[in-house]
């Protein structure tokens with residue numbers, strides 16, 4: 001068996017005024033708690049270093065860019081990399097990435113990285129399904145301006161050979177789209193790492209507010225089962241700057257079963273032993289793509 005002991009490291013609310021250093025301290029404490037329980041991989045949420053700033057319409061680009069990282073690691077995030085090296089654990093986390101390209105061109109992405117215990121970036125993913133809207137919408141109690149602050153990811157859906165298995169990532173809204181999981185499944189992913197910031201209140205359809213936790217697990221469990229992969233979903237949770245974010249961080253087996261989950265909406269670790277060989281139970285049988293999938297019938301799937 002290729003068993004990997006994985007920790008979902010859920011973060012509670014991050015205040016707008018909280019510094020990177022303070023957040024990194026919380027993340028490092030979670031890493032130590034996870035390591036104390038034998039975790040070899042620690043998975044943090046989407047945009048783990050800051051409050052979920054797309055909830056605000058911010059005119060001044062300099063103020064927006066203060067939420068972005070221009071280098072990874074940086075002085076502020078280095079302590080997390082050092083702790084990982086000291087403890088011998090790999091880790092994954094999301095952050096707002098600002099890239100300076102030639103001729104002063106600036107790119108901005110909602111990014112996540114998987115980092116080895118030696119600080120090597122094993123996998124990098126830039127969020128492709130950006131939810132929300134681009135301009136200020138006064139009718140909303142809070143904004144959701146990911147389409148304004150980020151570009152659509154340009155790295156595709158990569159799957160890396162890492163930690164003895166095939167590992168892919170997705171970010172938040174990506175998990176709602178079956179295409180995300182199938183793109184990873186077609187590359188034989190055995191473990192998918194997904195961070196999220198999901199408000200309880202969804203302004204366009206408030207009648208669904210009570211379903212957010214159900215929809216979260218529905219998407220993660222379906223993605224796991226339909227592609228025979230382990231899935232780790234990790235929340236930034238709790239009442240963050242007046243906005244309720246769901247928790248429900250969990251570790252899901254290729255059968256779609258939730259094998260471990262967080263119970264609070266604060267900083268909390270949930271740990272499970274994930275036998276990557278168990279993916280075969282699904283990938284070789286009910287969802288054997290080779291035996292049962294009919295791609296020549298699916299042409300519509302890639303039409304705009």
Ligand code: ING
Pocket residue numbers: 131171172173174176196197198199201202212
């Ligand atoms: N957040 C939310 C998510 O997809 C959302 C946006 C909330 C969409 C509720 C639909 C319903 O989980 C991010 N950051 O994508």
